Amino acid sequence: MTGYIIDLLNEKYEQFNAPGFIPNDPISIPHKFTVKQDIEIMGFLAATLAWGQRITIINKCNELIDLMDGAPYDFIRNHQDTDLKRFLSFKHRTFNTTDTLYFIEFFKDFYKKHTSLEEAFAGGITPLSVDTKAALENFRKVFFSLEDFPARTRKHIATPAKNSSCKRINMFLRWMVRKDNKGVDFGIWNKISPAQLVCPCDLHVERVARKLGLISRPKADWQTAIELTGNLKLIDPNDPVKYDFALFGLGVEGYM
Structure with missing residues (x-):
């Protein structure tokens, strides 16, 4: 990785990891709230619905x-x-009434027993875990632990077990876990380390990362996300996913 690429990523991270990033991004939805559980619920829903035009996502x-x-x-x-x-x-794209009602049912059942959605992820991760693979797999089991879950809703909760890149859940985890003083990510969870996060691999990020030589795999899957994150760890092993801001921002700018 060249010094030019490292400097570019650091420059764009500083540019986009700022309050001005919030209003036009789905992260603006949980930023409407101050109660931890409100942030978790609407953050998770916003991340789940995050495909299509950003203004449409925010409106829904x-x-x-x-x-x-x-x-x-x-x-x-x-x-x-x-x-x-x-x-x-x-309804939003393929997310319909059935899915919405199950999400509500899950949250109602879960928050009867727990104070934070973090517990649904933390059951699968330890301080020795190199990434969030086990946490995501554990979350999916917890999420579909109710007896009457609709089979169709499973497609809305990605898992590394199916080699999905899990871009939306990885984005949600970035929001909840990353800690800095920039005001964008919340950093309200403590059982997952920023060093364990996996970079969300959406279309903008994937396109820019390929052009920068950070991805070599032919399609965006879990191993692609791991490859990208591994390369970002060469720059910052403690907080590699901060460069999600840079890669996404470069894509939106049309830089590459």
Whole structure:
């Protein structure tokens, strides 16, 4: 890796990891809240719905917030079955009413037993884990642990076990885990280390990373995400995923 590439990534990380990044990105959705559980719930929903145009993603997430009376955690805990009728028309691409209602059911059941969604991931990871593979696999088992889960909803929760790049969940974990003073990522979880995070490999990131020689695999899968993260660790082994900002930003700018 050349000094030019390292300097470019560091420059663009500083440029895009700033409050000005927030308003036009799905991370703006959890930033509407201060309660940890609200941040987790809407962060996870925003990450799950994060495909397509960013303005559409943000609008659909705001629709969900409105459907939950502006207080997701309170709604999750205290809604009545009759309150769920309002979600019957909610849809974003292939994410439909069935999926929405199961997400709500899962959250309601989970938060009866736990105070943080972090627990659903932390069961699969230790301080010795080199990455979040086991955490993601554990989360999927927990998420679909309710007896009546709809089979169709499984496609919305990616897993390394199927060699998915897991780009949306990796993005969500970046939001929750990374700690700095820039004001973009939240850093409210402590059982996963920033050094264990895997870089989200969306279209912008993948395209730029290939042109910079950070990816050699032919398609974006879990091993591609691991390859990219491994190369980013050569620059910063303690916080490699901070360069997600740089790669995404370069893609949006049309730099490459």
